[in-house]
Amino acid sequence: MTSPTLTNTVLYLDGVSVTFDGFRAINKLSLAIAPGEMRAIIGPNGAGKTTMMDIITGKTRPDEGEVFFGGMIDLTMLDEAEIAALGIGRKFQKPTVFESHTVADNIRLALAGARSPFSALFGARNRIAEERIDTILSTVRLTEHRGRLAADLSHGQKQWLEIGMLLAQDPKLLLVDEPVAGMTDAETAETAHLLKEIAREHSVVVVEHDMAFVRDLGCKVTVLHEGSVLAEGSIDAVSANERVIEVYLGR
Numbered sequence: 001m002t003s004p005t006l007t008n009t010v011l012y013l014d015g016v017s018v019t020f021d022g023f024r025a026i027n028k029l030s031l032a033i034a035p036g037e038m039r040a041i042i043g044p045n046g047a048g049k050t051t052m053m054d055i056i057t058g059k060t061r062p063d064e065g066e067v068f069f070g071g072m073i074d075l076t077m078l079d080e081a082e083i084a085a086l087g088i089g090r091k092f093q094k095p096t097v098f099e100s101h102t103v104a105d106n107i108r109l110a111l112a113g114a115r116s117p118f119s120a121l122f123g124a125r126n127r128i129a130e131e132r133i134d135t136i137l138s139t140v141r142l143t144e145h146r147g148r149l150a151a152d153l154s155h156g157q158k159q160w161l162e163i164g165m166l167l168a169q170d171p172k173l174l175l176v177d178e179p180v181a182g183m184t185d186a187e188t189a190e191t192a193h194l195l196k197e198i199a200r201e202h203s204v205v206v207v208e209h210d211m212a213f214v215r216d217l218g219c220k221v222t223v224l225h226e227g228s229v230l231a232e233g234s235i236d237a238v239s240a241n242e243r244v245i246e247v248y249l250g251r
């Protein structure tokens, strides 16, 4: 396990396949994400984007192939809880916040749940924890909404709050599935800004269909199709790729 690609990666997949009832959803998928990198994953419905996240997070076991975190931790040997504890945070498409709690309390609960010095041991009024809540709320554009009930936030703000709850766990790698679906244009543009800020200190993998948003992210793009990588490169390069136009972007 000393290939040069493997040694400098936060995430490394090689030859990964998974079959559901005879249907090959992931087909010899290979992908490497560098530490600190942000990567956008695009591709048609059913391409295997969410299944890829299921494999990384231990929800689905691959039939074959390698999945390594941090260059040497074999994720195929671990369960979902162990993988989360390593520092892989996942944001599902639907926001799952505690609706009957305030915005700040949602972050506070996520901090208390994380194994960190801010845990319940120090009590909820811990000054460092409060500073950390402030920082996270500022990152996810919710400072002015900290006292509101989560139920009263817009759909986009709930998505941001959930990203904030992920940040409370200080993951090394964040997996974000279709964060801007259902957001207003202004929220979508703001989400690109905040993910770029988060990517300064974390590795981030973002699945999205919104091409204007993907362009705003300004990162390398991987195009999945039928469970494999169809193309990889800058947004301009993949947008000009004939095969990508054929299977995904249309003419």
Ligand SMILES: Nc1ncnc2c1ncn2[C@@H]1O[C@H](COP(=O)(O)OP(=O)(O)OP(=O)(O)O)[C@@H](O)[C@H]1O
Binding pocket: 020, 021, 025, 043, 044, 045, 046, 047, 048, 049, 050, 051, 052
């Ligand atoms: N647990 C499962 N059992 C059976 N089939 C599944 C399962 N999970 C995914 N699939 C199938 O695998 C294929 C890939 O699905 P996946 O959800 O990964 O696509 P996707 O790229 O995320 O698509 P979308 O853009 O629509 O979210 C689909 O054909 C889907 O029906």
Ligand SMILES: [Mg+2]
Binding pocket: 049, 050, 051, 177
């Ligand atoms: Mg999906």
